[in-house]
Amino acid sequence: MNAAAYARRRAINALMLGLTAVCAALSAGVLLAILGYIAWKGASSLSWSFLTNLPKPVGEAGGGIANAIVGSAKVVGLAGLIGIPIGVLAGIYLAEYGKGRRFAFWVRYAADVLNGVPSIVVGLFAYALVVIPFKRFSAVSGSIALSIIMVPIVLRNTEEFLRLVPASIREAALALGVPRWKVVLRVVLPTAGRGIMTGALLALARVAGETAPLVFTAFGNRFWDQGWLNPIATLPLTLYNYAISPYEDWHRQAWAAALVLMLFVLAVNVAARLWLKPAQGSAH
Amino acid sequence: MDTNPVVPPTPAPALAAPLPAPKPGPSAQKEKPVVMSVRGLRAGYGGGASVLKGVSLDVRERTVTAIIGPSGCGKSTLIRCLNRLHEALPGAYCEGDIHLGGRNVLEIDPVLLRREVGMVFQRPNPFPTMSVFENVASGLVLNGESDRAKIAERVETSLRRAALWDEVKDKLAAPGVGLSGGQQQRLCIARALAVEPHILLMDEPCSALDPIATARIEELLVEIKEQLTVVIVTHNMQQAARVSEYTAFMLMGELVEFGETQQIFTKPVDKRTEDYITGRFG
Numbered sequence: 001m002n003a004a005a006y007a008r009r010r011a012i013n014a015l016m017l018g019l020t021a022v023c024a025a026l027s028a029g030v031l032l033a034i035l036g037y038i039a040w041k042g043a044s045s046l047s048w049s050f051l052t053n054l055p056k057p058v059g060e061a062g063g064g065i066a067n068a069i070v071g072s073a074k075v076v077g078l079a080g081l082i083g084i085p086i087g088v089l090a091g092i093y094l095a096e097y098g099k100g101r102r103f104a105f106w107v108r109y110a111a112d113v114l115n116g117v118p119s120i121v122v123g124l125f126a127y128a129l130v131v132i133p134f135k136r137f138s139a140v141s142g143s144i145a146l147s148i149i150m151v152p153i154v155l156r157n158t159e160e161f162l163r164l165v166p167a168s169i170r171e172a173a174l175a176l177g178v179p180r181w182k183v184v185l186r187v188v189l190p191t192a193g194r195g196i197m198t199g200a201l202l203a204l205a206r207v208a209g210e211t212a213p214l215v216f217t218a219f220g221n222r223f224w225d226q227g228w229l230n231p232i233a234t235l236p237l238t239l240y241n242y243a244i245s246p247y248e249d250w251h252r253q254a255w256a257a258a259l260v261l262m263l264f265v266l267a268v269n270v271a272a273r274l275w276l277k278p279a280q281g282s283a284h
Numbered sequence: 285m286d287t288n289p290v291v292p293p294t295p296a297p298a299l300a301a302p303l304p305a306p307k308p309g310p311s312a313q314k315e316k317p318v319v320m321s322v323r324g325l326r327a328g329y330g331g332g333a334s335v336l337k338g339v340s341l342d343v344r345e346r347t348v349t350a351i352i353g354p355s356g357c358g359k360s361t362l363i364r365c366l367n368r369l370h371e372a373l374p375g376a377y378c379e380g381d382i383h384l385g386g387r388n389v390l391e392i393d394p395v396l397l398r399r400e401v402g403m404v405f406q407r408p409n410p411f412p413t414m415s416v417f418e419n420v421a422s423g424l425v426l427n428g429e430s431d432r433a434k435i436a437e438r439v440e441t442s443l444r445r446a447a448l449w450d451e452v453k454d455k456l457a458a459p460g461v462g463l464s465g466g467q468q469q470r471l472c473i474a475r476a477l478a479v480e481p482h483i484l485l486m487d488e489p490c491s492a493l494d495p496i497a498t499a500r501i502e503e504l505l506v507e508i509k510e511q512l513t514v515v516i517v518t519h520n521m522q523q524a525a526r527v528s529e530y531t532a533f534m535l536m537g538e539l540v541e542f543g544e545t546q547q548i549f550t551k552p553v554d555k556r557t558e559d560y561i562t563g564r565f566g
Contacts, residue, residue: 099374100374100375166409168405168407168409169409169411169412171369171372171403171405171409172405172409172410172411172472172475173411173422173426174369174372174398175367175369175398175402175403175405175476176398176399176402176422176423176426176427176475176476176479177395177396177397177398177399177400177423177427177479178395178422178423178426178427179395182426183426186426187411187413187422187426190413191411191412191413193413
């Protein structure tokens, strides 16, 4: 073999390998950069009183985001109560009963498209569907908007994890004279259980950070939560309002709120992945 | 599945007419009663070619019937028709007559049928979320049995019958998938036995096991057939010769020859059977 050609090939190999490694490092680096920057900007304003106090009027020192934390928990929690059961049940249908059916194909397709719909459009839809008829912004309308975003994520995740359950497991149960519905409920679902629940958690973490769908549904509020049918503060909304305000103090608080939101999403992600690990070992 | 094209040295009959019922041989007096009889069984998948082209055979009580034949001959499909698991696949069909205790199997509720006709699969498939105990109990528990004492007793009996009790009695709460391959397969046998079926179907139950684990399962079969009827599909002709009283040889969806194992292996009537068991093809 020609030695020069070989050297050239090795050089190109090293160059391309290096390039892919740099890009890989860059992708992971973005997360670290965001985390680091937010921590640097937000940590100084983060304190116990910030987490437990209501917002103060402009100009007054102090004030916190307690109402937004409670609001986010309520809005996201209700969104999960609506979105997770619908997504899981639909996923069960697709994976266990919809094989080869046209209907299942279209549902899957629609879910994928819905997953790609901009979240602000989902917010507008919820505005038209819930806010206008009831003539008020409300926590419930925000939850409905978020649940619409959750359904396709939970659905596809549920379907994928159910498909990972080997057919031999279903056959083993059927061969024992167990009716099909019970095979799904008592054997297949528990086998895929951790994966499905992890997916649901990740979907919750994902919508916890959504702002656009809440702008004209939950709307935001500077006071304690006044029930499901009134406007309510959430972390992303408060962050957004503070960030676009002209006040230096609110900017600092926006960074701190961003840090809180980021830590929450990160914690859910890490917890979900740690939880999933043992199940993946035993499912195969 | 690998489907080696098998060319029989003698031309097959032009039309696959259902075989006549096996004639009672000279030993008819000692033959045990027929518990399941299959007549003109056809099966396949919608659109595709048929896999079974009219199979007839009788399964006798408390005996082991082996089904042998090359890959793709339809032997797995045949036993999967006997508990109607074949029909659980999308587009699959199965027609003909399978009689079990005076009823046509193809007309009764498959769920109830499967409690009488159990099955053990090619690869051990314990339920991954369940312990050893729960695996064996699953058939009872999932079918609504709630008497704990009865369940515990049945689990122990079944594990003993599957020759697994001594190995697992101290780790009943451990996950079933933590056992060795051979133990997992015996666990699956215990799970099937716990439902107390009359007939146990085994679809190449040793093909994923080493020779020692295989020998244990074969020993176990000898004990099991004291109490129930076994139909076993096997790739391994020595295994068929060792464990069975009756052997059916299948080729390309047809049952070529069916008779007492001794006769099939020593004086096969059909040239194709002889070629197969002497290793000239397949």
